[in-house]
Amino acid sequence: MRTEFVLSEVGMGLRRNVTMTVAAIMTVAISLTLLGIALIIRIGADQLEHELLSQIEVSVYLNPECGTPNAGANCLTPADRTSIENTLQQLPQVEKITYISQADAYARFKEEFKGDQDLVRLTTQNQLPESFAVKLKDPHDYAVVNSAVGNAPGVQIVNNASSSLKRLFSFFHHVTLGALLLTVLLLISTCLLIYNSMRVAAFSRRRETGIMRLVGASDFYIQAPFVLEGTAAGVAGSGLAVLLLIAVKWYVSSTLATRVLTPFGEWSTLGEALPIVIVIGILLPAIASFLTLQRHLRV
Amino acid sequence: MIRFESVTKVYPTSTRPALDNVSVDIDKGEFVFLVGQSGSGKSTFLRLALKAETPTKGEIWVAGKQLSRLSHWRVPALRRQIGTVFQDFRLLPNKTVAENVAFALDVIGKPRHVVAKVVPEVLSLVGLDGKENRKPDELSGGEQQRVAIARAFVNRPRVLLADEPTGNLDPATSVGIMKLLDRINRTGTTVVMATHDSNIVDSMRRRVVELEGGHVTRDQSRGVYGYAQ
Numbered sequence: 001m002r003t004e005f006v007l008s009e010v011g012m013g014l015r016r017n018v019t020m021t022v023a024a025i026m027t028v029a030i031s032l033t034l035l036g037i038a039l040i041i042r043i044g045a046d047q048l049e050h051e052l053l054s055q056i057e058v059s060v061y062l063n064p065e066c067g068t069p070n071a072g073a074n075c076l077t078p079a080d081r082t083s084i085e086n087t088l089q090q091l092p093q094v095e096k097i098t099y100i101s102q103a104d105a106y107a108r109f110k111e112e113f114k115g116d117q118d119l120v121r122l123t124t125q126n127q128l129p130e131s132f133a134v135k136l137k138d139p140h141d142y143a144v145v146n147s148a149v150g151n152a153p154g155v156q157i158v159n160n161a162s163s164s165l166k167r168l169f170s171f172f173h174h175v176t177l178g179a180l181l182l183t184v185l186l187l188i189s190t191c192l193l194i195y196n197s198m199r200v201a202a203f204s205r206r207r208e209t210g211i212m213r214l215v216g217a218s219d220f221y222i223q224a225p226f227v228l229e230g231t232a233a234g235v236a237g238s239g240l241a242v243l244l245l246i247a248v249k250w251y252v253s254s255t256l257a258t259r260v261l262t263p264f265g266e267w268s269t270l271g272e273a274l275p276i277v278i279v280i281g282i283l284l285p286a287i288a289s290f291l292t293l294q295r296h297l298r299v
Numbered sequence: 300m301i302r303f304e305s306v307t308k309v310y311p312t313s314t315r316p317a318l319d320n321v322s323v324d325i326d327k328g329e330f331v332f333l334v335g336q337s338g339s340g341k342s343t344f345l346r347l348a349l350k351a352e353t354p355t356k357g358e359i360w361v362a363g364k365q366l367s368r369l370s371h372w373r374v375p376a377l378r379r380q381i382g383t384v385f386q387d388f389r390l391l392p393n394k395t396v397a398e399n400v401a402f403a404l405d406v407i408g409k410p411r412h413v414v415a416k417v418v419p420e421v422l423s424l425v426g427l428d429g430k431e432n433r434k435p436d437e438l439s440g441g442e443q444q445r446v447a448i449a450r451a452f453v454n455r456p457r458v459l460l461a462d463e464p465t466g467n468l469d470p471a472t473s474v475g476i477m478k479l480l481d482r483i484n485r486t487g488t489t490v491v492m493a494t495h496d497s498n499i500v501d502s503m504r505r506r507v508v509e510l511e512g513g514h515v516t517r518d519q520s521r522g523v524y525g526y527a528q
Binding site: 207219 | 349372374375376377378379380381383389391402403405406407408409410411450451454
């Protein structure tokens with residue numbers, strides 16, 4: 001095999017078909033960038049979900065203790081508190097229980113709202129309920145806590161942040177799904193475009209391929225220039241897509257990525273998405289051009 | 300070298316067979332004219348020998364190979380033993396004479412130093428010394444056909460198939476091409492030439508196989524074009 005001869009044929013083919021080549025490269029680049037963004041959202045959302053859920057605790061807020069000024073009809077007795085704690089401790093899903101007294105709650109409150117001194121001044125320790133912070137082995141099991149102690153005497157409310165987070169994650173989920181769907185459509189049109197440009201290339205080179213067949217060139221020699229041209233477009237398109245994705249990452253991390261959305265702006269997320277993007281970007285055009293040849297360059 | 304045994308070829312779009320139960324045996328080193336009117340099956344005969352078509356019935360042997368048993372990936376090896384020349388030359392217009400001939404070797408992976416040595420030799424054999432760097436459209440028809448013959452012969456095939464090689468040329472030029480084909484034949488290459496140029500056939504006095512409507516109507520060892528015995 002003569003590598004330099006095959007490569008010179010590839011170069012000639014790319015130059016002859018320059019508009020088609022540019023179109024193919026750009027479609028590859030755009031569809032791959034979209035694929036990359038979809039992957040980043042998916043990977044980022046997964047990480048975010050994992051991170052946030054692992055921090056989340058289910059809070060079991062208790063009623064004011066009997067005998068204190070705020071105590072109502074359903075006031076808390078020390079026996080109630082012990083019984084609630086025991087019940088929680090016996091749940092197999094529970095990892096850790098932290099008791100937060102009114103003093104602890106007030107300290108946390110002051111810390112959290114230190115920017116709003118008026119609010120802190122107006123709030124007294126007595127207004128804040130004592131609670132158990134329950135850490136679960138699997139954050140998805142939050143419902144167990146409510147069914148175990150939700151109606152126990154002395155319990156005010158079982159609050160869990162996961163339900164509001166769930167809406168956030170279902171939003172991410174839908175965005176990812178939509179982006180992937182668009183990506184699939186774009187990838188299909190990329191395939192069709194490459195298929196078409198290969199057909200044009202095969203037609204414009206039919207004299208050459210006719211002679212090649214006649215003098216006994218193997219399928220490899222006849223088809224390799226076309227497949228390599230498709231692959232070259234794929235490589236160039238992937239390269240462009242990688243640059244575009246780095247630009248997107250840079251933009252996200254410098255503007256959008258707040259304290260909460262960090263996973264979307266991290267190199268590791270991009271690093272996970274890029275190999276998939278590059279592999280698809282190189283395989284897809286190569287496969288598309290190979291399939292074209294099976295139909296249009298049969299010996 | 301080429302053997303057709305009861306070969307029938309029916310094209311899918313036609314009801315009448317292009318070749319009907321044809322049996323022909325061509326020995327190594329022979330020069331055979333294939334004559335007959337347009338549509339008599341001459342080109343089909345050549346295309347079948349190249350395995351560009353497969354017969355509907357019958358068996359074909361070329362260069363010791365039974366074509367029906369030749370798998371797809373071995374067809375290139377068969378064609379490297381067959382040179383082909385056409386009425387319309389089929390040169391690449393954007394390549395020079397030397398590049399056109401070299402192309403036939405490049406695409407079968409011959410090393411560069413072999414190509415550099417063999418191409419000038421064959422161009423000299425066909426009488427194109429000094430025209431290596433011309434483009435085909437700067438040459439006369441006869442010279443273009445010489446380039447095509449050089450390309451067909453550069454890999455030293457055992458068989459040369461020529462489909463109306465003088466069809467586009469004037470009589471004087473045709474004589475030159477026939478002399479060239481005769482020279483190639485004398486190197487031991489089997490030549491099969493389809494033609495309806497009666498002057499050429501009459502003057503060469505070689506074997507003539509006549510086809511009519513897909514049948515062999517005559518097979519004469521030192522024949523002429525018509526029935527003028």
